[in-house]
Amino acid sequence: MLSSYSDVFGISHERDAHEEIQAGDLVRTGPNQFPHFSVIAVSGDKAWVRNVSTGADALALVSRCRKIEPALAFAAE
Amino acid sequence: MFATGIENSIPKIRGGAIRVDQMDSCGHYRQWRKDFDCVEELGLKFLRYGPPLHTSFLGPDRYDWEFADVTFAELRRRNINPIVDLCHFGVPDWVGDFQNPDFPELFAGYAKAFAKRFPWVQLYTPVNEMFICAQFSAMYGWWNEEGTTDRTFVTALKHLVKANVLAMQAILEVRADAIFIQSESSEYFHAENPKAIKPAEVENSKRFLSLDLNYGHRVDSEMYEYLLDNGMTREEYHFFLGNSLRHHCILGNDYYWTNEHRVAANGLTRASGEIFGYSEITRQYYNRYRLPVMHTETNIAEGPNGDEAVNWLWKEWANVLRVRNDGVPTVGFTWYSLTDQMDWDTALREPNMRVHPVGLYDLNREIRPVGICYRSLIADWGEVLPTQSVCLVVPIVPPAEHDDPASHRKRSEARQLREAELAAPEAG
Numbered sequence: 430m431l432s433s434y435s436d437v438f439g440i441s442h443e444r445d446a447h448e449e450i451q452a453g454d455l456v457r458t459g460p461n462q463f464p465h466f467s468v469i470a471v472s473g474d475k476a477w478v479r480n481v482s483t484g485a486d487a488l489a490l491v492s493r494c495r496k497i498e499p500a501l502a503f504a505a506e
Numbered sequence: 507m508f509a510t511g512i513e514n515s516i517p518k519i520r521g522g523a524i525r526v527d528q529m530d531s532c533g534h535y536r537q538w539r540k541d542f543d544c545v546e547e548l549g550l551k552f553l554r555y556g557p558p559l560h561t562s563f564l565g566p567d568r569y570d571w572e573f574a575d576v577t578f579a580e581l582r583r584r585n586i587n588p589i590v591d592l593c594h595f596g597v598p599d600w601v602g603d604f605q606n607p608d609f610p611e612l613f614a615g616y617a618k619a620f621a622k623r624f625p626w627v628q629l630y631t632p633v634n635e636m637f638i639c640a641q642f643s644a645m646y647g648w649w650n651e652e653g654t655t656d657r658t659f660v661t662a663l664k665h666l667v668k669a670n671v672l673a674m675q676a677i678l679e680v681r682a683d684a685i686f687i688q689s690e691s692s693e694y695f696h697a698e699n700p701k702a703i704k705p706a707e708v709e710n711s712k713r714f715l716s717l718d719l720n721y722g723h724r725v726d727s728e729m730y731e732y733l734l735d736n737g738m739t740r741e742e743y744h745f746f747l748g749n750s751l752r753h754h755c756i757l758g759n760d761y762y763w764t765n766e767h768r769v770a771a772n773g774l775t776r777a778s779g780e781i782f783g784y785s786e787i788t789r790q791y792y793n794r795y796r797l798p799v800m801h802t803e804t805n806i807a808e809g810p811n812g813d814e815a816v817n818w819l820w821k822e823w824a825n826v827l828r829v830r831n832d833g834v835p836t837v838g839f840t841w842y843s844l845t846d847q848m849d850w851d852t853a854l855r856e857p858n859m860r861v862h863p864v865g866l867y868d869l870n871r872e873i874r875p876v877g878i879c880y881r882s883l884i885a886d887w888g889e890v891l892p893t894q895s896v897c898l899v900v901p902i903v904p905p906a907e908h909d910d911p912a913s914h915r916k917r918s919e920a921r922q923l924r925e926a927e928l929a930a931p932e933a934g
Contacts, residue, residue: 434820442812459812461868463861489810
């Protein structure tokens with residue numbers, strides 16, 4: 430469980446439906462367009478993700494990852 | 507005042523070959539009506555907003571108000587108070603760049619024409635972030651003239667601030683009760699080691715230059731020498747001392763996690779991340795200028811956890827409350843901008859069309875977690891800021907009340923005060 434003011438405002442970041450996230454997937458980590466991440470590896474409830482714009486690496490909760498169709502990956506609108 | 511803004515930066519890059527237009531790349535020209543829906547959905551009544559200068563200002567005394575006419579009419583209909591941002595990091599092609607000495611007078615003419623066409627508009631940021639505009643255009647070589655010397659920097663800075671002052675004067679001729687909300691970057695430079703103290707002090711003096719000139723605040727002796735060594739004349743300096751309109755102004759300051767810097771002994775700077783934070787740095791600016799304060803820009807990109815911006819919003823709001831509780835008259839807060847932006851990850855230097863996910867809404871106009879949080883914050887705290895002191899309420903006339911007899915009376919009184927000011931300029 431991450432400590433966040435999302436708790437104060439009752440904001441849920443979890444996706445509603447089950448998706449299997451694997452290394453190599455292109456994902457976003459919330460309901461919105463962007464930022465996009467490529468999944469480097471998955472271990473338990475954590476995914477090692479890389480921001481495709483900045484190259485920055487981070488750990489994300491797998492439950493927050495949503496797959497992106499490759500064709501939509503660079504559509505801004 | 508809780509606010510957001512429509513990002514409208516228009517610098518030219520790549521030797522002038524490419525015009526950046528954030529309202530185009532972020533979809534505002536096509537979705538402006540939806541954007542105003544989003545502003546209302548958040549419960550906001552204040553919007554930093556401006557017409558595109560490069561396509562509205564066609565030449566001396568020549569204007570194209572087509573887009574402004576429809577969008578401002580809609581803002582008025584919705585009773586949203588625009589804080590009108592007339593120049594955001596760029597000028598029309600025919601003006602050239604910020605080295606052009608004609609820019610201040612030309613821009614003042616544009617500001618006056620806008621004020622006459624939209625007389626119900628009361629709140630203005632004539633020139634946005636003058637310091638950053640001069641630094642990126644004329645010191646770092648990133649935008650517009652792409653200058654890289656102290657002389658190009660000082661030239662751009664004096665033109666930008668003079669343009670701002672002349673525009674304020676011109677707007678006051680039309681609307682004597684106009685209120686000017688600066689939106690200036692608030693910075694701090696930290697010395698890495700004892701040998702870096704002197705260069706850090708110099709940078710900490712330079713950061714005040716735009717507001718010092720704008721408010722007619724005497725610069726320190728080192729900055730005076732710096733300005734005169736780099737092309738400012740004594741007469742130009744005295745123009746700023748003698749034309750202060752600070753009593754019509756709110757000290758709007760912007761703060762991002764990139765606003766603090768580390769300085770090395772050789773004077774080179776690099777990002778330090780947030781060290782002091784908004785409240786400490788704002789106190790420094792307030793102690794210098796003693797004007798009411800408004801936090802006019804902040805944001806942070808959403809990251810892998812999805813709640814980075816939510817936490818940053820809360821932190822900035824807590825800082826605003828800290829400043830207020832320390833006795834600084836604090837009148838507003840702004841998350842900038844309404845939607846995601848484009849290419850700000852490279853400070854607009856590269857036209858990569860990369861989405862910068864800092865908005866309250868994404869570019870599909872879907873609300874982000876930070877938008878949901880801001881909506882709650884506005885609902886919960888909206889009545890609290892004004893109760894700081896009922897004697898220090900900003901005298902704003904909402905668009906819907908512009909034609910009321912009471913508003914006519916207020917404007918008439920403001921005109922009389924302005925005439926008295928002009929008759930005794932040294933009193934300002």
